[in-house]
Amino acid sequence: MARLEDVAREAGVSASTVSRALSRPGMVAPATLERVRAAADGLGFRVNPAARALITGRTGFFAMLVPDLENPFYAASIAAAQDLAAQRERRLLIAVTDGSAQREQAAVHDLEEQVDGFILLSPVAGTTELKDLHRRKPVVVINRKVPGLTSFTVDTPGGLARIYDRLVELGHTDVAYLAGPPGSWMDRRRRATLAEHAGAPGLRVHIRGPVPPSFTEGARATADLLATGCTAILAYNSLLALGVMFELGRCGVRVPHDISVAAADDMAFAGLPGEPITAVHAPAPDLGRHAVAALIEMAGDASGRRPAGRTLPTTVRLTATLAAPRSAGQAGPVTAGGERTGRRDDPAGQAVDPR
Structure with missing residues (x-):
């Protein structure tokens, strides 16, 4: 195993210069830094995180807490965050919380002394708890x-x-609208937007959920969605939409002839053959990159300045999974065979929240 002295000898510099180059690169001339890094890479030398922490007060590790690894939206954010962290000579520790406040709190407790900061993806902790954590470590x-x-x-x-x-x-x-997981901040924003539309005369949004955002839950919820008498289904995410599409096909309900379907992201079916599902295209990888860049900036700035956040724009891909509903005389709940029964009205004419 290569040692610090081996890198110094290979690069033609002192061991102290190698130490500065690897722990405080801004203090070393660019040409010397490049020579040291080339020597370290050639010898397979890696800095001991514990040793670096003693010298700099930083470990070079960030923690990224995520609800799950199955959601492709999360996976894309994680992968992009890891790539940028590696480019900036940082490492990510990934902790899965299952969307549980208790597991989220436990992960923070276990990792706080081992990392220089936290990236929290869809956290469920309260605002006060998150701010308290930020006072201890950048978030x-x-x-x-x-x-x-x-x-x-x-x-x-x-x-x-x-x-x-x-x-x-x-x-x-x-x-x-097939809603997302319980406690989801983003799902509440989506519900509020749809409720604004449902306030218009004659428009109805039937909200069903919350449910875990998975293929199985989408398939399981489909019968209840059809029973609302809807002519279109919007799903919280692409995994739910795929589950809905699968169950509709299994029951003989045709998309879009019998019912239209769309999703709030396109991550799970990007690249799949066949007609694309109408969906919002969300730049999930950009979220991971922005988060790492901001955390690096905060971890290296003792002044406590906080980089500004952003809301990234989305685009919408409208495809043939949306079509005009059948004539008014045929309106009503779709059965498993694709037929419609008598119309089942929602007298409120507003977004329905069953919770």
Whole structure:
């Protein structure tokens, strides 16, 4: 195993210069830094995190807490964050919380002394708890806005609104929204956007959920969605949408002839063969990159300055999974065979929240 002295000899510099180059690169001339890094790479030398922490007070590690690894939106953010961290000579420790406040708190407790900061993806802790953590270690939040913290989100509510507008243009008056996980900040924003549309005369949004954002839950919820009498279904994420599409096909309900379908992201079916599902395209990788860049800036700035967060724009891909509903005489709940029964109205004409 290569030692610090081996790198110094290979680069033709002192061991102290190698130490500065690897722990405080800004204090070393660019040509010397390049020579030291080339020597370290050639010899396979890696800095001991514990030793670096003693010298600099920093470990070079960040913790990224995520609800799960199955959601492709999260996976894309994680992969991009890891890539940028590696380019900046940092490492990410990934902790899966299952969307549980208790597991999230336990992960913070276990990792706080081992890392230089936290990236929290869709955290469920309260605002006070998150701010308390930020007072101890730099924190960046993804997919949720927290006052006083650097937060990065994408405008999926605006994208869903564009899809809903298109459904209205096509003549739909009853739309079902399959909501996301309990406690989701982003899901509340999407519900609020759809509720604004449902306030218009004659427009109804039937909200079902919350449910875990998975393929299985999408398939399981489909019968209840059809029972609302909706002519279109919007899903919280692409995994739910795929589950809905699978169950519709299994039951003989045709998309879009019998019912239109769209999703709030396109991550799970990007690149799949066949007709694309109408969806919001959200730049999930950019969230990971922005979060790492902001955390590096905060970890290296003793002044406590906080980089500004951003809401990233989205685009919408409208495809043939949206179509005009059947004539008014055929409207009503779709059965498993694709037929419609008598119409089942929602007298409130507003967004319905079953919780």
